Amino acid sequence: MARELSQRGLTVVVLEQGPRLSLASFTHDELKEWYLGGITNDAVENPQTFRDDEGKQAEVQTLKPALWYGRAVGGASLHYTANYWRFHEIDFIERSVLGAIAGTGFADWPITYADLEPYYTKVEWEVGVSGLAGASPFDPPRTKPYPMAPLPVKSSGVLFERGARKLGLHPVPAPMAINSQPYRGRMACVHCGFCHGFACEVGAKASTLTTVIPEAEATGRCEVRPESYVVRIQTNNEKRATGVAYFDRDRRERFQRARAVVVCANGAETPRLLLMSANPRSPHGLANSSGLVGKYLMFNYSGRASGVFEHELNEYKSVQVTRILHDFYDSDPKRGHYGGGGLDARIGPQPATWAIRTAADGPSWGSAFKARLREFTRTMQVASHSTSLALESNNVTLDPVVKDAWGLPAIRVTYKDHPDDLETVRFLQDRGADILDAAGALRVTQTPVAAQRSSVHLLGTCRMGNDPATSVIDRYHRSHEVPNLFLCDGSSLVTSGRGQPTMTIQALAFRAGEHIARFARRGEI
Amino acid sequence: MATAAVPLPWSVIAQAVHEGHVSARRGDGTISWLSAAEAADIEAVASQIVPTDDSPGAREAGVVYFIDRALASFFSRLAADYRAQLAAFQAACRERHPSAGSFAALPSEGQIEYLKEIDQTPFFATTRLLTLLGMFSLPVYGGNRNGVGWKLLGFEDAHVFGVPFGYYDRGYPGFVIDPVSLK
Numbered sequence: 001m002a003r004e005l006s007q008r009g010l011t012v013v014v015l016e017q018g019p020r021l022s023l024a025s026f027t028h029d030e031l032k033e034w035y036l037g038g039i040t041n042d043a044v045e046n047p048q049t050f051r052d053d054e055g056k057q058a059e060v061q062t063l064k065p066a067l068w069y070g071r072a073v074g075g076a077s078l079h080y081t082a083n084y085w086r087f088h089e090i091d092f093i094e095r096s097v098l099g100a101i102a103g104t105g106f107a108d109w110p111i112t113y114a115d116l117e118p119y120y121t122k123v124e125w126e127v128g129v130s131g132l133a134g135a136s137p138f139d140p141p142r143t144k145p146y147p148m149a150p151l152p153v154k155s156s157g158v159l160f161e162r163g164a165r166k167l168g169l170h171p172v173p174a175p176m177a178i179n180s181q182p183y184r185g186r187m188a189c190v191h192c193g194f195c196h197g198f199a200c201e202v203g204a205k206a207s208t209l210t211t212v213i214p215e216a217e218a219t220g221r222c223e224v225r226p227e228s229y230v231v232r233i234q235t236n237n238e239k240r241a242t243g244v245a246y247f248d249r250d251r252r253e254r255f256q257r258a259r260a261v262v263v264c265a266n267g268a269e270t271p272r273l274l275l276m277s278a279n280p281r282s283p284h285g286l287a288n289s290s291g292l293v294g295k296y297l298m299f300n301y302s303g304r305a306s307g308v309f310e311h312e313l314n315e316y317k318s319v320q321v322t323r324i325l326h327d328f329y330d331s332d333p334k335r336g337h338y339g340g341g342g343l344d345a346r347i348g349p350q351p352a353t354w355a356i357r358t359a360a361d362g363p364s365w366g367s368a369f370k371a372r373l374r375e376f377t378r379t380m381q382v383a384s385h386s387t388s389l390a391l392e393s394n395n396v397t398l399d400p401v402v403k404d405a406w407g408l409p410a411i412r413v414t415y416k417d418h419p420d421d422l423e424t425v426r427f428l429q430d431r432g433a434d435i436l437d438a439a440g441a442l443r444v445t446q447t448p449v450a451a452q453r454s455s456v457h458l459l460g461t462c463r464m465g466n467d468p469a470t471s472v473i474d475r476y477h478r479s480h481e482v483p484n485l486f487l488c489d490g491s492s493l494v495t496s497g498r499g500q501p502t503m504t505i506q507a508l509a510f511r512a513g514e515h516i517a518r519f520a521r522r523g524e525i
Numbered sequence: 526m527a528t529a530a531v532p533l534p535w536s537v538i539a540q541a542v543h544e545g546h547v548s549a550r551r552g553d554g555t556i557s558w559l560s561a562a563e564a565a566d567i568e569a570v571a572s573q574i575v576p577t578d579d580s581p582g583a584r585e586a587g588v589v590y591f592i593d594r595a596l597a598s599f600f601s602r603l604a605a606d607y608r609a610q611l612a613a614f615q616a617a618c619r620e621r622h623p624s625a626g627s628f629a630a631l632p633s634e635g636q637i638e639y640l641k642e643i644d645q646t647p648f649f650a651t652t653r654l655l656t657l658l659g660m661f662s663l664p665v666y667g668g669n670r671n672g673v674g675w676k677l678l679g680f681e682d683a684h685v686f687g688v689p690f691g692y693y694d695r696g697y698p699g700f701v702i703d704p705v706s707l708k
Binding site: 044134193309312315317364367 | 602606637644654657661674684687691694697
């Protein structure tokens with residue numbers, strides 16, 4: 001966003017909550033990055049509360065926040081796995097194709113896949129994605145191939161491919177925003193294995209920290225101000241934004257004047273900021289006449305089947321995923337429930353978290369558990385990534401009691417998966433187990449499917465739409481209520497897609513940046 | 526005495542890590558926050574979670590030293606609740622086995638039998654979490670001594686790997702779009 005605006009001649013100040021970190025500071029320290037908020041929000045300074053029902057008292061999350069996100073320049077693109085699936089055409093028009101689903105906010109997008117296709121291509125070429133165009137018969141149309149060949153296949157990818165093909169499925173090389181060769185001044189992946197939850201120490205994984213942000217700064221018109229925690233969007237009597245109040249690194253409140261405010265703070269912090277910006281003219285939060293700011297939170301769901309093989313796979317090496325398939329992407333009424341998703345082959349988390357979670361698919365302590373730990377190098381997972389329905393009862397609100405280290409209201413999360421979403425995971429996990437069986441696994445287990453209590457996919461909380469009564473922003477990301485306030489991040493999504501939302505969020509940002517600059521040129525802001 | 530969970534900024538955590546590094550280098554095995562009886566019982570539980578057999582377990586990994594440091598510094602937010610849970614665990618165990626006096630003093634079979642009854646409690650869940658974090662985190666935090674946790678898994682901590690990564694990707698012929706499977 002900052003790059004699109006600054007390259008088009010606008011002056012941009014980027015205010016980032018977290019610090020600006022260097023590649024040299026990125027580590028393989030699992031305790032720090034996963035449990036102590038090394039590059040993310042953490043449970044101490046940024047507490048959150050969680051409940052699974054609006055009638056319940058929300059509880060403080062002591063180990064990790066329920067909504068986990070990058071809190072440093074680069075945001076989630078620091079710690080993501082970098083799976084770059086385009087959404088398919090169906091994701092934008094599914095409500096029209098399938099019909100309404102009672103009790104949900106299931107809706108079409110105000111834009112289509114065709115509107116976004118040029119920006120998906122832009123992401124692939126300007127951010128840098130490795131993949132193989134034309135490999136998947138389920139892929140939506142594209143105007144250009146990938147700029148880089150796929151990354152080298154891992155043992156999990158070979159086994160996944162073998163098992164899936166035996167079953168008549170269509171495994172393909174995974175599209176990943178990780179360099180398989182030097183690209184745009186960044187080096188190729190060195191296969192260290194620390195992608196998921198870690199920032200890339202060589203810059204091969206495409207983070208905005210190393211891709212578009214330096215390009216924005218190179219224009220001379222973009223200033224990135226880290227450790228600047230925006231607490232309020234200021235508006236005047238004409239309901240126009242005049243700028244933002246923020247805490248600087250010394251926790252002094254400052255004000256940044258602005259002709260337009262663009263909030264890209266993710267699906268948790270964007271609605272929180274609008275709710276914290278309530279004033280006598282907008283008592284229920286800024287840009288919230290629809291009442292939908294913070295509502296329709298969607299997580300996706302990642303289900304796991306795990307297989308142990310005879311020989312070593314060493315899945316802890318290299319990128320998470322080298323093979324995926326989309327045979328079950330579309331919803332199929334024959335399954336008896338809404339939903340669909342993709343499958344991929346991966347290790348899952350690195351050692352400690354692997355032991356805590358994955359190795360617990362059998363005995364969780366004792367000699368039998370220790371025997372399971374010894375299978376680490378011979379284990380792989382087939383992960384499923386699937387739909388979440390939009391529910392008003394799943395949301396982000398301000399906790400009435402708990403405050404963060406700055407004295408601001410903590411995020412209160414209310415979330416419970418729709419029954420169809422859980423059925424979809426059960427269906428997909430079974431397909432994953434079939435693939436592992438067909439690949440010759442000695443033993444296959446599944447993680448029990450239960451309602452989620454946390455996520456890194458923070459989607460839908462300020463949804464896009466044509467009708468101001470049922471959406472927060474219009475098709476150009478302009479808030480329906482405040483004409484010089486734009487919102488663009490995971491909160492803009494109308495449906496959840498099938499996991500892997502980052503590429504779509506970036507495509508939306510490229511598109512929105514172009515439109516916002518056009519509005520500015522024409523004096524329409 | 527229960528200590529209140531005090532929020533810690535990253536700078537303090539970093540300092541704790543630094544101190545951890547120093548004491549690990551000294552081979553210092555002091556317990557500073559837990560009492561001797563608490564440490565003995567936690568170590569006994571941890572040793573049942575990852576037992577010692579022909580290879581090192583939680584005891585050899587120094588998990589109890591990791592837990593002691595964690596509760597005193599970077600996981601102080603868990604400390605008060607955990608200490609209360611531990612006290613309840615100890616009291617219930619004494620009531621059940623008055624002659625043994627403590628969980629740590631029970632023979633191994635007795636410990637296993639008792640843990641089977643309580644392995645769904647918050648106390649056990651937190652002990653398991655801390656044990657595994659202590660077993661597999663970087664050795665600078667006080668556990669995973671000499672990398673024994675990583676050796677158990679077969680994990681190699683390196684910054685560069687090359688193909689082949691494992692047995693099954695050796696000699697992979699390259700991806701071919703399968704014309705037979707295309708609909």
